Amino acid sequence: MSDGAARLQRVFAEAGRPLFVPYVMGGFPDLAGSHAQAVALAKHADVLELGIPFSDPLADGPTIQAAGQRALDSGTRPEDVIEIAASLRAGPPVVLMTYVNTILAAGERAFFEHAARAGVAGVIIPDLPVDEAGPVREAATRAGIAIVLLAAPTTDEARMAAIGRAAEGFLYCVSVTGVTGGDVTVGDELRDFIDRARRHVQVPLVVGFGVRTPDHAAQIGEIADGVVIASQLIRLYDEAASPEDGEKALDAYAASIVEALDRVPA
Amino acid sequence: MSEIPTRFGPYGGRYVPETVIGALDELEGAFSEHAEDATFQAELEGLLGSYVGRPTPLYRAKRLGERYGIEKLYFKREDLCHTGAHKINNALGQVLLARRMNKGRIIAETGAGQHGVATATAAALLDMQCCVYMGRTDMQRQRLNVVRMRMLGAEVRPVDSGTATLKDATSEAIRDWVTNVRDTHYVIGSAVGPAPYPEIVARFQAVIGVEAREQILAEEGCLPGAVVACVGGGSNAIGIFRGFMDDAEVELVGVEAAGHGLETGEHGAPLAEGSPGVLHGSLSYLLQTPEGQVSEPHSISAGLDYPGVGPEHSHLKDSGRVRYTNATDKEALDAFKACSEAEGIIPALETSHALAAIGRESSRLVGPVMVCLSGRGDKDVDQAGAAMGLDV
């Protein structure tokens, strides 16, 4: 097991409740602004997900697309986002979220070595399914970083088994058949999907995509080991009157999510 | 069952969200099953004959040949296909396949609008719901095709992200597919995308090359010296090249869009100026920044205004089997005019790039020279007319 995977799994083992995994788009609206959001959220986060903006994010809906575009327009480079991770190393483990071309362009080895020096524990790559992960994974493992795989409601038993064999750190369960920014329904379909994942996957299960409210978090907390919240945080920050108000809104919202997760029966 | 490659050399693959992997497997299974199924083949061939108008003629373009100083110049007349371009060969095949897979909804991306029109046509014919994503910039420069799609009963959804052109429309179509994958088939319009798309599109387009080879042998008693085609995503090119791939003596030439000139950085020539990277699900040559952000391309022709290219072309470039060159906006416009005047055939602006390269390289090309006349230029009359100073 990579050092990053071990660090991630330790957080789950020690939390005693489902984890809160907030997302920050690195460089949105600019580097300083995203750093401030990350600091505000890190106070409540069990794991922090830090996005590297990409020009063509296929798995993302309008909110994250627009945030990523603004990050790129403000001149954000992947190394800037990795520097944000480095500045947060005293806090909860950081997992980067990046599309595969960013890693290929940097060179697998250089990318993961840089991320490892910044203390990054894992990397989520939404356009790198398990069958294509080989070479990227090797470079990550050598640098001590976990590749956090994704599973979707459309993932069948055979693929889930393959994902289970390769999963490390945690498994990112995509709650909906769709892109980010929608609205999750915690119903039979999601429950069946999580059951299927449990049967094949040993690592903790974290649910993301379309999670917006403390109620969503509590309902998901009953079936999974954590929740990722992304688009909703971006909306909150973006709608605030000033950056300071935005940070305050994130702080209050994050506290309400943690409170909801605290109430989930063990 | 026929083997469907996932990679061409190192290129290709499936760099897409996990959500659609199951659908790619299903598509691969359906294609291998039906591609060799006699009833499917009979249905497709029947429609290609009676509906599309295949085989398309091989025409000797004497006057343009004279202008260019080429004794024997042949056009493979894909412009005479129903709807006006080669795109229908693939659209019809894929929509038939979608029906076999019991998908009731069809989506597509389009740049020039030719693929959108072809898909909307096939969907109308086979009574399926159809939604086409098109960049707003392209909707303006290819207005005629927007109207055609709507008349055919398709919904055209404008895309405003990025430069509002083909790349952005493709990204949006993929997002729709990720969301509606259970009942929707994505009819990709070129030999791009995650496996098995590049191979499926190439096989549906290979009819161009198969016919062309027989026709030139019947006409000339010999193979062509060179076969030339424009390359956007690369579907008309791979379609005609596949007929001659094993004929080592036939030079294959692909022509990318040089836009305002390669030196300006404003072009659509990833094979000339790009480097391997991942866009829209496959690894291939790509116009990108050193950080791996996809660059914004430029071409006067919407169908070539794309920063990527099909993975098989990347492999054919590296292997040297195909030589890739390019033509600027201006050269393409000149060829558009020359072909219209000399032959009474108004070619698509995309196709005009292939003609321009032939004109420029006439002294080094070995004859007979064959070009894939991929489409007709009705859709381009506003744009080309304005550039030519005509009162339109």
Ligand SMILES: Cc1ncc(COP(=O)(O)O)c(C=O)c1O
């Ligand atoms: C007439 C015509 N030729 C060529 C192309 C370029 O596509 P491809 O490279 O896939 O043939 C298009 C695309 O819209 C087209 O309409």
